[in-house]
Every structure is written in C-alpha cells, then in structure tokens.
Amino acid sequence: MKYLGIDPQKVRVGVFDFTGCEGCELQLANKEDSLLDFLSLLEVVNFREVSSDRGDDYDVALIEGNISRADEIDRLKDIRAKAKVLVAIGSCACFGGVNQQKNRFELDDVVKEVYGDHKVETDKVKRIADVVKVDLEIPGCPVSKEEVERIVVNVVLGAEIKIPKYPVCVECKQKVNTCVVDLGQICLGPVTRAGCDAVCPSGKVGCLGCRGPAEDANFESLKQILMDKGHSDSAIVERLRFYGAFNGTVG
Amino acid sequence: MIHKVITKNEFKKFVDGLIEENQTFGPKQVDKRADGSGIYQFKEVNSYDDMDLDYTVTYSSVKNFFLPFREELSSFDFSDKGWDQTVEYRVNPRVIIGVRPCDINALNILDKILIGGAYPSPYYMARRTNTFLVGMDHEPLDDCFCESLGHDTVHRGFNLFCTDIGDKYYLTISSSKAFGFLKNVKVADPVNGDSVKFHERRKYLRDSFKTKVEVAGLPSVLDIEFKSPVWKKWGDKCLNCGTCAMVCPTCYCYGIEETIDVNLKSSRKERVQYSCNLVDFAEVAGGHNFRPLKEDRLKYRFYHHYRGFAQNADDPICVGCNRCGRACLARINPKDVISDLQMED
Numbered sequence: 117m118k119y120l121g122i123d124p125q126k127v128r129v130g131v132f133d134f135t136g137c138e139g140c141e142l143q144l145a146n147k148e149d150s151l152l153d154f155l156s157l158l159e160v161v162n163f164r165e166v167s168s169d170r171g172d173d174y175d176v177a178l179i180e181g182n183i184s185r186a187d188e189i190d191r192l193k194d195i196r197a198k199a200k201v202l203v204a205i206g207s208c209a210c211f212g213g214v215n216q217q218k219n220r221f222e223l224d225d226v227v228k229e230v231y232g233d234h235k236v237e238t239d240k241v242k243r244i245a246d247v248v249k250v251d252l253e254i255p256g257c258p259v260s261k262e263e264v265e266r267i268v269v270n271v272v273l274g275a276e277i278k279i280p281k282y283p284v285c286v287e288c289k290q291k292v293n294t295c296v297v298d299l300g301q302i303c304l305g306p307v308t309r310a311g312c313d314a315v316c317p318s319g320k321v322g323c324l325g326c327r328g329p330a331e332d333a334n335f336e337s338l339k340q341i342l343m344d345k346g347h348s349d350s351a352i353v354e355r356l357r358f359y360g361a362f363n364g365t366v367g
Numbered sequence: 368m369i370h371k372v373i374t375k376n377e378f379k380k381f382v383d384g385l386i387e388e389n390q391t392f393g394p395k396q397v398d399k400r401a402d403g404s405g406i407y408q409f410k411e412v413n414s415y416d417d418m419d420l421d422y423t424v425t426y427s428s429v430k431n432f433f434l435p436f437r438e439e440l441s442s443f444d445f446s447d448k449g450w451d452q453t454v455e456y457r458v459n460p461r462v463i464i465g466v467r468p469c470d471i472n473a474l475n476i477l478d479k480i481l482i483g484g485a486y487p488s489p490y491y492m493a494r495r496t497n498t499f500l501v502g503m504d505h506e507p508l509d510d511c512f513c514e515s516l517g518h519d520t521v522h523r524g525f526n527l528f529c530t531d532i533g534d535k536y537y538l539t540i541s542s543s544k545a546f547g548f549l550k551n552v553k554v555a556d557p558v559n560g561d562s563v564k565f566h567e568r569r570k571y572l573r574d575s576f577k578t579k580v581e582v583a584g585l586p587s588v589l590d591i592e593f594k595s596p597v598w599k600k601w602g603d604k605c606l607n608c609g610t611c612a613m614v615c616p617t618c619y620c621y622g623i624e625e626t627i628d629v630n631l632k633s634s635r636k637e638r639v640q641y642s643c644n645l646v647d648f649a650e651v652a653g654g655h656n657f658r659p660l661k662e663d664r665l666k667y668r669f670y671h672h673y674r675g676f677a678q679n680a681d682d683p684i685c686v687g688c689n690r691c692g693r694a695c696l697a698r699i700n701p702k703d704v705i706s707d708l709q710m711e712d
C-alpha cells in the first residue's frame with residue numbers, strides 16, 4: 117500500500133496475552149470492513165488470534181492483560197528485551213483492570229471463593245508497568261478499535277500519536293446526552309480520559325472509568341459533588357476501584 | 368418589521384404546514400431529573416403535538432445546529448496519482464421552532480464573529496442562512512439573567528417571533544420568507560387591544576426576572592481582580608469538563624483534527640468544538656501549557672464572556688441564559704462568581 121506515492125514502513129508486531137479476557141485482542145481483529153487495510157499496515161509475526169506464526173523478530177509488542185503469576189513475569193521480561201517498543205493495551209494491562217479487585221482481599225480467600233478446594237497458582241495482580249518499562253498505554257475495556265487504527269496509521273506515517281487528555285464529559289455533551297448524574301447516578305465521566313465517545317452514559321449508564329484518569333482530573337471536587345447528591349463515600353470509592361485506574365487517589 | 372396576530376389554533380396549522388414541508392426541530396422533553404423537573408433538548412419533530420412548546424429552556428443551546436460539535440471541513444482523496452480535495456457546505460433548508468430571545472441574541476453574536484470577522488465561515492453561513500427560525504418568548508426560570516445583559520428581548524436574527532398574548536400570538540415578522548409562508552394561514556393586523564396586551568406581556572416578562580447580575584463596570588472589575596483569590600476558590604471546584612462551553616450558546620472555540628483513513632487513500636479535516644476549560648487548551652508544540660492551573664482556565668472563560676476579546680470588539684459574549692450554571696455539576700455559575708468578585712476590594 118502506498119501513501120502519497122511512498123511505501124510506508126510496515127510495523128512488525130507481536131501481540132501477547134497475559135491475564136485478561138482477550139477482549140482487547142478480539143477488538144484488534146474486529147471491525148471487518150477495515151480489517152484487511154488495518155492488517156496490511158502491519159507485519160504480524162506473532163498474534164494467536166489472526167495467525168499461527170510464532171516469530172520473535174517483532175519491533176512492537178502489544179501486551180494485553182495483567183501479571184498475576186510468577187511465570188508471566190519472566191515471559192514479559194523476555195518480550196521486553198526483544199521489543200523496541202512495548203505497548204500496554206486495555207485496562208488490564210494499563211491499570212490491572214477488573215482482576216486487580218482481588219488485591220484488596222486475602223489471596224487464599226479469593227481462591228477459595230472462586231475455585232473451592234481446587235489448587236490454583238495466582239498472585240496479587242500487577243500492571244504491566246509494575247514489571248517492565250511501558251512506552252505507550254492505550255486504555256479501555258476493551259480498547260477502541262478506532263483509536264488503535266488511528267494510532268497505527270500515525271505510527272506508520274510517522275505522525276504524532278494523540279490520546280485525549282480531557283474527560284469523557286466533553287464527548288458526552290457533544291452527543292447531547294442527558295447527564296446521568298442528574299438522573300441520580302454516579303458517573304466517573306468528569307475524571308476519566310475521553311476517547312470512547314462516551315458509550316456508557318450514551319446508554320444511560322454512569323462511566324466506570326475504564327479509560328483511567330483524565331489529565332489534571334479533580335477527584336476531590338467530583339467526590340464532593342456526588343456526596344452532596346446523597347451518594348455514600350463507599351459507593352464512590354467502590355466505583356473508583358472498579359478498574360484499578362484510580363488506585364492512587366483512593367488507596 | 369411587520370406585526371400580525373394569529374390565533375393559537377391557526378398557529379398550530381401553520382406549524383404543521385412547516386413541519387410537513389421541511390426538516391423541523393423543536394423542543395422536546397427527553398428526560399426527567401431525579402427531582403422531577405423536565406430536561407428539554409431541540410430534537411427533530413414530526414408534528415406540532417410532538418413538541419413541548421411550553422418548555423422552559425433546553426439543556427443544550429441551538430448552537431450546535433450552526434456550529435456542529437464535529438464538522439467535516441474538507442476531505443481528501445489520494446487513491447490515484449496526485450490528490451483531490453472536496454469541500455462541502457451545502458445544507459438542506461430546515462426549520463427550528465420555539466427558540467428563546469437570548470438564544471437568538473446569541474446567534475447574532477456568533478454572526479458578528481463568524482460572518483462579520485476577517486475570515487467569514489462559509490460553513491456557518493450556509494447553516495445560518497438556510498435555517499428558518501421561529502422565536503418564542505417565555506417566562507424566565509428563577510436563575511435566568513438575560514435581562515441583566517439586555518438579551519431578554521430580540522429585534523433581529525430570526526424569521527418570525529411569537530409573543531404569547533393569551534389565546535393569540537403577536538407575531539413579529541422579519542423576513543419575506545416568513546411573510547410568504549404566513550400567506551397560507553389566517554393572520555390579522557393587530558388591533559389596539561392586541562398591542563396593549565403585547566406591551567403588557569413584555570413588561571410582565573421583564574418584571575419576572577428574579578436573578579440580577581450587576582454587569583455595569585464588570586470589564587474593569589475583571590481587570591482589577593485578575594489576581595483575586597476568588598479564582599482559586601472556584602477553580603478548586605472546577606472539573607475542567609468543558610460542559611459549560613458545550614452547552615453555552617456563544618462559546619465557539621474549536622480545534623482542527625486531521626485523520627488519515629486506515630486504507631491510506633483518503634483523509635479528513637474536521638473542526639471539533641473545544642473549550643478553554645480543557646486541560647490542554649493552551650498547550651503548544653513541545654508541551655508547554657500556558658494555563659496549567661484550573662483557576663487560570665476557569666478565569667479565562669469568564670474573561671472572554673464578560674470582558675470580551677478583541678475578536679468580538681471587546682464586547683461581552685454572554686447572553687445570560689445560565690445554561691452553564693445549570694449544567695455545571697460543581698455549581699460554578701456566573702452569578703455567584705461575579706458577585707464574589709464584586710465583593711473583593
């Protein structure tokens with residue numbers, strides 16, 4: 117494929133899954149009408165969902181999922197050593213995601229609750245950035261394919277990569293949605309990074325914060341607003357803990 | 368300007384006629400707040416009864432019918448050798464019914480900036496000229512303060528304006544198009560009693576404003592209070608969510624986004640509505656941010672609205688609808704911020 121008469125540099129990628137639901141990987145293989153164009157920008161050397169090749173000579177490693185077993189640490193370090201650029205994709209990789217909720221309980225209790233007496237090896241959940249250096253984070257549960265496409269196009273063409281710094285409310289207002297806070301709900305839209313086109317509030321569900329904190333987000337103010345509206349401190353904290361993206365602010 | 372009167376029954380016929388012939392938008396209740404009050408927005412309507420014409424005020428303004436939140440400015444095609452550019456700003460004629468005086472005044476302010484400026488926007492002009500506007504007066508909400516800014520009545524910028532005088536509307540007709548449309552229904556010249564009622568209604572509405580904002584001398588108050596602690600007080604509450612600017616009928620800031628399609632054969636240049644409250648509004652190449660603090664960003668929004676920028680001849684651009692104040696979850700509103708500033712010495 118040529119761009120303005122020039123053959124763009126394809127990106128040699130490997131996609132690797134750790135502890136997660138593989139939903140983000142599935143997203144990469146989604147959006148069929150542009151999937152062939154998307155894949156033609158890439159040289160996929162390792163991606164279980166689209167090809168049986170298992171190469172090691174990738175430049176960019178896309179990492180899905182979080183780290184919750186000792187063997188995953190070694191595997192991740194090995195990938196880091198081979199990749200020029202390492203990208204964490206999805207809320208699990210970026211923030212720990214839904215699974216990090218178990219970090220607040222005793223591991224033995226968690227295992228017992230889920231698996232009964234069956235023995236499983238599992239550790240406290242770590243983000244990818246807790247283990248290796250991460251060059252770029254693409255948040256979202258799951259990631260937005262549109263956003264991934266934009267980023268890949270810009271990488272291929274050498275253009276700047278932009279992820280919104282402002283919160284979800286901007287996109288929500290631009291869709292002329294009713295604010296679900298006015299409907300009595302908790303919404304993390306005012307402190308969460310935009311880029312999802314405000315899908316949850318557009319469906320009348322308060323934002324759960326899957327894209328992580330917006331820049332210079334005002335947690336204190338949002339907390340005060342929600343408490344003034346009668347929401348309990350624990351309900352707000354629980355919401356902030358959902359994806360682990362706000363753990364720095366709620367402890 | 369021509370004045371006529373029309374009975375409400377006949378007006379309904381007139382509106383149904385408009386709706387039948389044109390794509391029409393009108394106020395509709397879209398939701399109810401937890402406290403039971405209605406939330407209204409301008410939506411496409413299919414009949415007179417589809418509208419909630421006795422609405423109070425819409426949550427979002429009509430601005431986005433003229434300055435869409437996202438608008439394609441041009442598209443590019445480079446699938447062959449070289450490239451083609453397409454610029455398209457044709458819009459189908461459409462009708463908006465029930466627009467409030469302050470909102471029409473807001474459009475008049477946008478006209479000055481976007482048509483009267485050095486680089487008139489063909490996109491805005493196309494939308495503005497092809498929209499038939501039917502204005503309508505209303506009893507102010509407790510927190511409306513357009514009267515303080517002189518925007519509670521409107522004299523131009525609409526096709527037709529309806530003042531409610533009981534069982535009839537007193538019509539102010541300010542375009543030949545409106546005059547032509549009205550030929551299909553029964554209208555009458557106002558008799559003395561109608562004009563008396565018209566003036567009484569005007570006076571009644573003007574006297575109904577409960578919220579007053581002292582704006583005389585505000586530009587110099589703002590200049591003097593540039594370093595006031597009031598900005599930090601309110602800035603600490605601000606979520607930098609841009610909601611105020613999105614719902615505001617006069618905020619017009621935008622960013623330009625260029626997207627190359629994933630097939631590498633086409634691309635788009637889009638205008639996207641932005642806000643000075645957003646964290647990277649004043650960020651420049653290299654990453655320096657001229658307004659890194661919440662209070663600075665909030666302050667500049669107030670400066671633009673009440674002190675004015677050179678771009679709009681140093682005139683304030685706020686029309687006093689208080690949409691920003693109503694929509695702001697942090698309860699930041701012009702009345703409280705301005706009275707705080709005026710209390711500073």
Ligand code: SF4
Pocket residue numbers: 284285286288289293294295296297303304305306314317322323
């Ligand atoms: S619903 Fe949520 S995201 Fe939308 S405007 Fe309200 S707080 Fe913001």
Ligand code: SF4
Pocket residue numbers: 256257284308309312313314315316317322323324325326327328
């Ligand atoms: S609205 Fe919030 S929870 Fe929903 S997709 Fe967007 S960022 Fe994630």
Ligand code: SF4
Pocket residue numbers: 604605606607608609610611612644665691694695696697698699
């Ligand atoms: S003033 Fe209110 S609506 Fe505006 S950005 Fe701040 S918090 Fe959002």
Ligand code: SF4
Pocket residue numbers: 612617618619620641642643644667668669671672
């Ligand atoms: S107040 Fe801010 S967002 Fe609104 S028009 Fe002025 S600079 Fe733009």
Ligand code: SF4
Pocket residue numbers: 611614615616617618672684685686687688689690691692701
């Ligand atoms: S600043 Fe607020 S009160 Fe003034 S025009 Fe905008 S939304 Fe209305």
